[in-house]
Amino acid sequence: MTSSRDSTAAPKPVLQARDLVKRYGSVTAIDGADFDLLEGEILAVIGDNGAGKSSLIKALSGAVIPDSGEILVNGSPVTFHSPIDARKYGIETVYQDLAVAPALDIAENLFLGRELRRGGPLGSVFRLLDRKRMVDESREHMANLKIGIKSMKQAVETLSGGQRQGVAVARSAAFARNVVILDEPTAALGVKETGMVLDLIRQVRDRGLAIILISHNMPNVFEVADRVHIHRLGKRAAVIRPHEFSMNDAVAIMTGAMVGEHIEGAPEVPAAADSPRA
Amino acid sequence: MSSTQTVSPPGAPPTKTGPSLVGRVLTTPTVGPLIFLVLAIAFFSIKSSAFLTGGNLSLIVQQVMVVGTLAIGQTLIILTAGIDLSNGAVMALGQIVIAKLAVDSGLNPILAILLGLAATTAFGLANGSLVTGLRLPPFIVTLGTLNIAFALTHIYSNDQSITVSSSTLTFFGKTFPLGGTDVTYGSVFMIALYVLAWYVLKYTASGRHVYAVGNNPEAARLTGINTRKLLLTVYATAGLIYGIASLLSIARTNVGDPNAGQTDNLDSITAVVLGGTSLFGGRGSVIGTLIGALIVGVIRSGLQIVGVESIYQVLITGILVILAVALDQLSRRRTA
Ligand SMILES: Nc1ncnc2c1ncn2[C@@H]1O[C@H](COP(=O)(O)OP(=O)(O)OP(=O)(O)O)[C@@H](O)[C@H]1O
Ligand SMILES: [Mg+2]
Numbered sequence: 001m002t003s004s005r006d007s008t009a010a011p012k013p014v015l016q017a018r019d020l021v022k023r024y025g026s027v028t029a030i031d032g033a034d035f036d037l038l039e040g041e042i043l044a045v046i047g048d049n050g051a052g053k054s055s056l057i058k059a060l061s062g063a064v065i066p067d068s069g070e071i072l073v074n075g076s077p078v079t080f081h082s083p084i085d086a087r088k089y090g091i092e093t094v095y096q097d098l099a100v101a102p103a104l105d106i107a108e109n110l111f112l113g114r115e116l117r118r119g120g121p122l123g124s125v126f127r128l129l130d131r132k133r134m135v136d137e138s139r140e141h142m143a144n145l146k147i148g149i150k151s152m153k154q155a156v157e158t159l160s161g162g163q164r165q166g167v168a169v170a171r172s173a174a175f176a177r178n179v180v181i182l183d184e185p186t187a188a189l190g191v192k193e194t195g196m197v198l199d200l201i202r203q204v205r206d207r208g209l210a211i212i213l214i215s216h217n218m219p220n221v222f223e224v225a226d227r228v229h230i231h232r233l234g235k236r237a238a239v240i241r242p243h244e245f246s247m248n249d250a251v252a253i254m255t256g257a258m259v260g261e262h263i264e265g266a267p268e269v270p271a272a273a274d275s276p277r278a
Numbered sequence: 279m280s281s282t283q284t285v286s287p288p289g290a291p292p293t294k295t296g297p298s299l300v301g302r303v304l305t306t307p308t309v310g311p312l313i314f315l316v317l318a319i320a321f322f323s324i325k326s327s328a329f330l331t332g333g334n335l336s337l338i339v340q341q342v343m344v345v346g347t348l349a350i351g352q353t354l355i356i357l358t359a360g361i362d363l364s365n366g367a368v369m370a371l372g373q374i375v376i377a378k379l380a381v382d383s384g385l386n387p388i389l390a391i392l393l394g395l396a397a398t399t400a401f402g403l404a405n406g407s408l409v410t411g412l413r414l415p416p417f418i419v420t421l422g423t424l425n426i427a428f429a430l431t432h433i434y435s436n437d438q439s440i441t442v443s444s445s446t447l448t449f450f451g452k453t454f455p456l457g458g459t460d461v462t463y464g465s466v467f468m469i470a471l472y473v474l475a476w477y478v479l480k481y482t483a484s485g486r487h488v489y490a491v492g493n494n495p496e497a498a499r500l501t502g503i504n505t506r507k508l509l510l511t512v513y514a515t516a517g518l519i520y521g522i523a524s525l526l527s528i529a530r531t532n533v534g535d536p537n538a539g540q541t542d543n544l545d546s547i548t549a550v551v552l553g554g555t556s557l558f559g560g561r562g563s564v565i566g567t568l569i570g571a572l573i574v575g576v577i578r579s580g581l582q583i584v585g586v587e588s589i590y591q592v593l594i595t596g597i598l599v600i601l602a603v604a605l606d607q608l609s610r611r612r613t614a
Contacts, residue, residue, distance in 0.1 A: 063500055084502040099500050101493040103560045104486065112490055113501035115483040127482040 011038040013075065014210050015060060015091065015179050020069030022055055029055035030066060031234030037179065042201065042211045044221040044242075047231030047254055053214045054096055056231065057181050060212070061093040062086035073178070090178030094168045094185055096214075102157035102164075106149065107131075107138040109156050110171045141174040142166075145200055162193025166200060173204045180204055181212040186220060198224050218247045230254055307554035308566040310605065315573050322580030329583050332459030339465040342549075342575040343530060344369070344539070346568065347468050347523040349546040350475050351402075351516030353567045356550050357479070358512055359492040359559025360416035364405065365520050366542030367427035370535070372398040372524030374431050377440035377534025380447060387446040395521035401427060402517015406510040424543065431536045440534040450529035464526045471522065475564045488512060492559025548595060549574060551602045573598070 017035035021028070029052045037043050047053050058064035060071065062080030070077050073089045080086045083093065093099075100109050116130045116137075117123035123130070138152040147166040149159065156164055165185050172180045182201065186194040194217070201224060205211050215221050221228060222242040230238045230253045238253050252258035323330040348365045355362045376394035379385040385393075401423055408419040442448060450464030479485035490498040491505050499505045527538055553570030555562025577598075578591045 082502065083500055087502065093500070095497075095500055097496070099494070099497040101490040101497055101560065103493045104489060108486055108490075112486070112498070113503050115486065117483070127478075127484070129481055129483060129486070131481075 011040065013037065014039050014073065015212075016072040016075075017056070017060060018070040018072070020056070020059055020066045020071070022059060022064060022066045028234055030059060030069075032069075033231070033235040035060065035229065035236060036239075037210050037212055038227075039210055040205065040208060041226040042205050042213055042224055044225035044228045045212060045214045045231055046216070046218070046221055046228060046250065047237075051231045051254075052234040053231050054183055055234075057093065057183055057212060057214060058095075060086070061091055061181055063093070063095070087175070090176055091181065092172035092176035092179070093181040094165075094172050094183065096183040096187075100156050100164060100168055103155055105153045105155050106142070106159075106167055107135045107152040109167055110134070110138045110141065110152075110174060112171075114175070137174075141170050145170050145173060145203055147200070160193065161189050162196050165189060165193070165197050169197065169200050169204070173200075173207075173209070176204075176209055179210050179212065183214045184216065185213070186215065186217060194220065218250065221250075222247060232256060307561065308563050308569060311552060311554050311566055311569040311573065311602075315569050315576065318573060318576045318580065322576065322583065325580070326583045329580055332457060334579060334583070336459050336461050336465070338572070338575040338579050339468075340462055340530065341579070342571045343462070343464050343468050344523050344527045345542050345545045345549060345574075346571040347471060347526055348520060348539075348542050349549040349567045349571050350471055350564060351519040352546040353550050353553075353555055353562065353564045354475070354479075354488065354512050354516050354519075355416065356547075356555055356557060357488050357492045357559060357562060358509055359495070360409065360509075360513075361547070361557070362405065362420045362513075362516060363417065363543045364401065364420040364424040364427055365516070365523075365546055366539035367424045367431065368398050368401045368517065368520045369523045369527060369542060370537070370539045371401070371427045371431045371434075372521045373528050373534040373538060374435045374440070374536055376447065376524060376528060377442050378434060380444055381440050381442060381534075387444045391447070391525060394524055395518060398521035398524060399514055399517040402514045402520065403510065405517070406513025409513065410506040410509045435534070435536040437536055439536065442528055442532050442534060447525070448529045448532055450526050451532070452529075462530075464529055467522075468526065469568075471519065472564060472568045479564055484508070484511075489560050493561070545574070548599050551599055551606075554602070554606070556606050557603065570602075 013036050015035070015037040017033060020030045020033045020035070022030040031052070033052070033056055035056065045053050045057070055064060059066045062083045062085045065081065071080065072078065073091075078085075078089060086093070101112065104112070111134045116133050118128045118130045122128045135152045142149055142152070145166070147163070147170060149163055149166070156167055159167065169180075169182065169185060172182070185201075186197050189197065198220060201211055201213060213221070213225065225242055228240050228242055228250060229236060230240065230250060232254060240250065240253075249258060319330065328334065348369060351365055352362055372394045375397045376390045379393055380387045380390035405416070405419055405423055408414050409416050450467060451462055453460035453462050455461075479488060487498065487503050487508055490501075490503060491508055495505055528534055531538075549571035550562070550567050551557065551570065552573050553562065553566030553568070555566055574595055577594055581591050581594070582588065
């Protein structure tokens with residue numbers, strides 16, 4: 001049962017982790033986790049509350065520095081000391097708790113931390129921001145993703161939850177060259193707004209970026225994901241393809257009712273993803 | 279799962295119409311305070327012909343000069359969701375350092391000023407280091423440094439005022455004629471500082487980062503802003519501004535007074551709040567603070583000219599502060 005994707009050349013891994021460990025005092029948030037993201041795919045990461053999903057992606061995005069283990073981008077080991085390091089490798093993240101500044105407007109949020117300055121002495125001496133260019137480029141990014149927001153000068157707090165999430169996704173998508181990581185981007189949203197964000201995610205994937213999507217919403221996960229990484233007790237329990245397993249199976253692996261190793265050797269897990277430990 | 283209902287059709291250019299001009303003006307936080315200031319000026323002008331004169335207006339600006347300058351630093355800190363209780367005491371210390379060194383130790387006045395600025399900046403840095411390094415609440419940190427600065431001021435000055443006569447130290451108290459009125463250089467300097475702070479906050483990346491940090495510190499950190507460095511810079515800059523306030527205070531009174539500025543911390547917070555800046559951080563403007571400081575000055579002067587006892591000025595200021603905070607809360611609740 002090989003999908004069309006597998007019949008062509010095997011997709012290359014773009015972001016990987018080997019044996020990551022992160023402890024907070026007595027809590028081991030990441031406990032020897034492996035991870036593989038392939039080019040052009042939407043990889044969902046599921047797991048119980050506290051399984052360590054957010055900790056894992058924070059390590060992958062430079063927001064948290066792991067105690068040990070290895071992170072690889074396009075097969076080469078890297079070290080991230082901050083989110084800026086990850087960004088240099090084209091990895092952009094939408095963090096779990098709506099990482100926007102609500103009182104700032106859309107353009108300011110899109111360019112937060114990488115503002116554009118005017119050319120010449122106005123920019124270099126007087127540090128004057130190029131507000132017009134930031135507003136224009138923001139409008140372009142938002143239009144590319146077909147997010148129907150009129151004014152880029154609108155404070156983010158005046159937007160609906162879905163639109164706000166749209167801004168956060170647009171910021172990542174606009175600057176990512178490699179990977180977009182989304183931690184529960186639809187958690188606080190209604191059905192319609194969730195649909196909008198899922199559409200956005202597909203559009204970003206169709207532009208050639210690889211996506212990590214953390215979600216607790218099984219129907220959503222099974223709808224958009226190419227593969228599903230199941231996280232349990234700080235490490236990867238299994239990776240499955242949604243059309244080959246039921247949601248019940250996924251939940252069973254997530255909760256430990258079904259043993260992960262059982263599934264690990266399944267053909268849909270590419271060779272590189274087989275960890276020797278599991 | 280199609281969601282075309284919320285997105286515009288592909289190819290359709292996004293409409294450019296944002297909030298209307300009127301809407302944008304009315305939601306600008308400085309507009310309320312500005313309207314209030316104009317009304318207050320109009321009210322007192324009708325009540326007394328002595329109010330709206332160049333001389334009186336110039337006097338009002340002089341009277342708010344020291345608190346107004348302290349309030350610039352206070353605004354920077356409050357925008358980051360902090361607060362500074364120490365600024366009045368730090369200003370007093372700066373005064374004593376400058377006056378002691380220039381008068382008693384006979385140091386070159388310029389050098390004395392620089393050392394005074396260094397002392398207040400060091401206090402700002404200490405506040406910032408304790409807030410960012412040990413992650414202590416700004417309220418507690420600055421309550422501590424308030425007392426330390428107060429004690430140092432009194433120890434160093436031996437509780438004595440120092441009369442200053444150096445024309446360098448009193449320069450900012452001197453006046454020049456402007457449209458038939460005498461205006462002090464200090465008033466102009468304070469306004470210039472406001473314009474500079476407004477520019478930096480509104481038109482530079484660092485300024486926008488101040489808002490972002492006050493608004494959502496974790497989001498700011500995750501976008502790659504070095505939030506610790508930013509906070510440290512804000513507190514140190516505030517300290518430097520307090521040193522300038524020290525100099526303005528000496529110039530205005532011709533003394534270094536160890537008991538100066540004892541209510542200036544609360545007065546500067548009053549100006550910030552009346553100016554529409556939120557005590558929760560991330561919202562507001564330094565121009566609002568200037569308006570807030572002027573509101574206090576206008577009410578004080580107006581009531582005095584009309585012949586109301588000075589204790590009522592305090593009463594009215596208190597009521598205004600509560601009104602301003604209540605309005606801020608209400609508008610936050612509406613947009614939340
Ligand atoms: N900064 C921290 N300090 C201490 N413990 C932490 C920290 N961050 C995470 N943890 C702990 O690590 C474990 C994993 O947390 P994490 O947030 O990664 O889980 P999660 O899978 O994302 O959960 P959820 O589905 O609820 O978002 C939890 O026990 C959590 O309490
Ligand atoms: Mg999480």
